[in-house]
Amino acid sequence: MLVLTRKINERIVIGDGIEVVVLSVRGNRVTLGIAAPLETSIRRVPTTTLKAPAPRRELELAGSVN
Template sequence: MLALARKINQSIMIGSDIEITLLEIKGDQVKIGINAPKSVPIYRKEIYMQIQDENKKASEGEIDVEVLNKLFSGKA
């Protein structure tokens, strides 16, 4: 992990198109701003982990290939 020290209104760049700016510090809370292309999804880690768990649960279900074939062939 890379650890960087920044002051309020200072930024770091990730690649050439993602900028993270330190906006505010209040007690033990830090507010950051993220400027990134709309194609880059940005989530809080706890939300990202929930999404991953739900995707994993969804992928564990059995798939009935015959039913899928009928759906895609229009014979369902």
């Protein structure tokens, strides 16, 4: 997953035809505008169905000796 930080009115361009714009930030709510070609499907996923990604396992310390 790519994680980006953007300010209000800053844009992210995905591929040749999808643009995401940060419209407003109020507390912990962010409003985004998405412009995409008509043939691109944009769906909202209810936040209750989202699962947090599984935590990554940290690498074992390379210097540890038994």
